[in-house]
Amino acid sequence: MKKSRTLQGIYQHPSFPSFMMLILLVIINALLQPNFFSYRSFKSNLLTFTPLVLISIAQAFVIISGAVDLSIGAAISLITVLMAAIMGDSAVSILLAIVCAFGLASLLGLFNGFFISYLGPPPLIMTFATSTIWFGIALYIMPTPGGYIPKIFYRSYKVDLFRILPVPVVVLGFAFLLCVLISKLRFYKHLYAVGGNAQAAYASGIHVLSVKIRAFLLSAVFVALSAICVVAQTATGDARSGLGYTLNSVAAAIIGGISFAGGKGSVVGAAMGGLILGLLINIIYFANITSFYQEFTKGIIIIISLAIGAIPRLKREMSQYY
Template sequence: MIRTHGLENIRQSGLLPICAIFIVVVAVNAWLQPGFFSFDVFQSNLASFTPLVLASMAQAVVVLAGGIDMSIGMSITLGTVVMAATMGDSPGSIALGIALSIAAIVAVGALNGWTVGYLRLPAIISTFAVSAICYGASLLIMPQPGGYVPSVFYETYQSTILYVLPVSLVVIAAALLVWGYVQKRKIYRYIYAVGGDESAAYANGISTRKVKLAAFLIACVLIALTSLVVISQTSTGDANIGRSYTLNTIAAVVIGGISLQGGKGSVFGAVLGAFIIGFISNIIFFANLSSFYQDLIKGLIIILALTLSLLPALRKKAFA
């Protein structure tokens, strides 16, 4: 009875098709990747997927509010470049680098929220313009890949807590706790209300401008975490390092069952979508396929996910 009730909750949330796809890609990975269920492989996969998971959560928050953030990739880049350009080995320089990185990312989020929420510019255009600004700023700070990243970043990220808990898992848990905190606040309901029907939300006294700004600022917390993880992985600053994240986060959001029109879906779905994309990359690698197939397979998965998510609505229309 409990199992049936749990399955019904998953079905009603729209996550059932995504869960099915997730199980399939995990099964294929287990077949192709040697030692898939070993702790070392688990830790390695988790460490590789974590940046996309965090960035996809950030994109999900904005999309749920009825927007889209085309600047996520370059915002991550700007955060990493600022850290690589300012950090040294001393605790003070590390703290300063992180603080300046967070400030830069928040400034980008505030600019996005202002242009989309207050100036009412189309999100896809204004955030794309902000992305170009971030890229230019990153090139200005670091024209060539380089900078300095203390070894403590890489060593900490690749380590475990008490030999059993990967740090990457702790980072994802921290991000989910941030979203869990948001879920207990009014802004959570407002995000869904504005994303679902902005006019109705405004008619009910909700400040749609403030909600959109808040969505971008909440996303900044997750983007800042992403930047810390990315620089821990790469140990360098590079103005092109975040290019792939923007489209991959949108793909993860779509695969995760979140409506691009806003107001429908869950951040957890975006997390599953990010893991699915990560496992697809693994499948391509271990199957010795060309990397050119990755976008093709990703596109087919997105179409499949969209089709499965639309089936309930199509059935209702058929029997109406």
């Protein structure tokens, strides 16, 4: 009896469909790439997937709160440009660039969170507007890719700690630990309450506006981490480097089982969604399929994920009539 209940709980978990999809894509990748499970291939994929996984987690916190952040990619662009403009060969300049990355991400998140919470514009419109502002500033600072990224910085991203542990594993491990610690806080429960029903949350004594602002600030931490990884991966400052991450982060969150209406899903599911998109891009590349089908397939997967997420609701509604 207990075993059947446990299995039922696993099947009904919001992240279960994305987990099965992840397994399927791993199998397909392994069939297309004979060396897919080799250490070299694993490390190469990890270097590429890490920024996407981090930005998917960042978007997840915002969507769970009942909002969405369309400025998330432009924020990465602006941060990478700033880091490339600040960095030099000295350890102080590298440390300063990293601190500025977190500081700028926090300011951008605070700006979005404050205006959305206190002035009440739709998050979709507000963050779309700020995305154009962040992108415009990034282009003004660095119209063409450039700046300076020291070798010690971008090479450090590709080394193995103790010769066995890739740096991206450490970064993702830190992100996972941070998510676990956050999940233990009262704020985490408030986040779901506000995303599920803001009025009910307010009636129960939750400071709704504060929770929404903190959701954007929390998201900013992972935006900064993602931007740092992008800089280390590309070894340059580029105002266009983050633009592809906006829709991918939203897609990853939805694929990972997070409700676009807010209040449901998990950051772990969003992280799996990021991995799914990364593996999907791999399949498109190694199967020599044109880029059109990459976007087409991504759209189909999102629709399937939305349909799967709607099944429990449809079952409840049908049970009322039959």
